[in-house]
Amino acid sequence: MSAPESLPLPALRAWMAHALPTLPAIDRARRLAGGQSNPTWLLEAGERRYVLRSKPGGRLLASAHAIDREFRVMGALVGSPVPVATPLAYCDDETVIGSAFYVMSHVPGEACWDPAVPDADVTVRHGMYAQALQTLVALANLDVDACGLSDYGRPGNYFARQITRWTEQYRASETESIAAMDALIQWLPTAAPDDATRAVLVHGDFRFDNLLWSPQGELLAVVDWELSTLGHPLADLGYFCMALRLPRNGVLPGLAGLSRSELGIAEEEALVSAFARATGHDPGNRWRFHLAFHFFRLAAIAQGVMKRALQGNAANPQALAAGRMTRLIAQMGADVAL
Incomplete structure (x- = not known):
């Protein structure tokens, strides 16, 4: 079953009247474009706007689509140096709209789907990347204890656990044999850096299109926290830089x-040097591992998208094309590592 293109507004209105009684009744809901994982809707109540994010329909991989974790981490980050939408209410009753969901404030910004930011001038683009780096630094320097997130993930062995997790996720959604993925699965555990550093909040999918921008190039919010956890301070930087290495591809x-x-x-x-100066975390000669690991993980994610597309329950109509990128992404990881 794929995610519905419309919401059952009477049931949603009834739930919101109980869970969020101070908000006006919703007039309409519009499915937002983008996002391979969790369907997202814009809710409109007169001139006021909110956003609803839900799990997709159909059978799901264990631990995937963790919108409950998104809801918790955003609540903890409100008022911190990391900009987020304000989560308002969470619903685990799947009978309301067909799956678990949460409602959050609407941030009046736009995602930039092309990291080259072709519509911005050089000065604005430079400032946008500077803000992205500042946010990566803020995440690495965040006091997770003070934010109430000390139990948000297990301390230590971040990369070992991530390699195991994504290997399992990849195998569970595997549709064909990919030699580069098999090679990375063998090499990564042997090359992982010492993981005894202080655990920090890791977004897990920190790339340019998960940032919302004002028309003037101001970073308004970081979105899509479903993969967030506690982990290694260099995890998000490695993923961000890996994403910038991807080819000029429409998907x-x-x-x-x-x-x-x-x-x-x-x-x-x-970027790596500036991050190291601001946080004290320098990858040194382990940078090759950080890049290869994130190519591997992105390939595993793409394979999951492919599996959902073939099953007919992917949230985005471009899911099949994204899933077909698995082999290319895996090969880029192997080229970095081996």
Whole structure:
């Protein structure tokens, strides 16, 4: 069963009247574009707007689509240096709209689906990347105890646990044999860095299209927290830089082949150095592992998207095309690692 294109508004209104009695009744709901994982709707009540995010329908992989964790972590981050929408209410009663969901405030920003930000001038684009880096630094420096997130994940062995988890997820959704993935699954556990550093909040999917921007290029919110956990301070930086290495592709657009200097975007080495100075966490000669690990993980995610697309319960109509990127992404990881 795929995610519905419309919501049962009478049932949703009844639930919101009880859970959020101070909010006006919803007039209409519109499915928002984007997102391979959890269906998202814009709710409108006169001039006021809210956002609903739900699990997709159909059979799901264990631990996937963790919208309850999204709801918790965003609540903990409200008022912190990491900008987020304000979560308002969570519903685990699947009879209301057909799956668990939560409602949050509407952030009047837009995602930028192309990390080259072609519509911005060099100065604005440079500032946007500077804000993204500042947010990565803020995440790495966040006091998780003070935020009430000390139990949000298990301390230590982050990469070992992640490699095991994503290997299991990949095998559960595997539809064909990919030699590069098999090679990464063998190599990554042998190359993982010491994970005895202080655990920090890891977003888990920190890339440009999970940031919402004002028309002037101000970062308004970080979205899509379903993969967040406590982990290694370099995890999000590695993923962000991996994403910038992707090819110029309509499904997963990257910056490969473009001149960073002409765009006003710092080179990868400069991003890593600036992060290290601001946080005290320097990958050193382990940077190759960080990149390869994230190519592996992204390939595992893409394979999950492919499996859902073949089963008919993917949230996005481009899911099949995204899933077909698995082999390319895995090969890029193997090229970095081996």
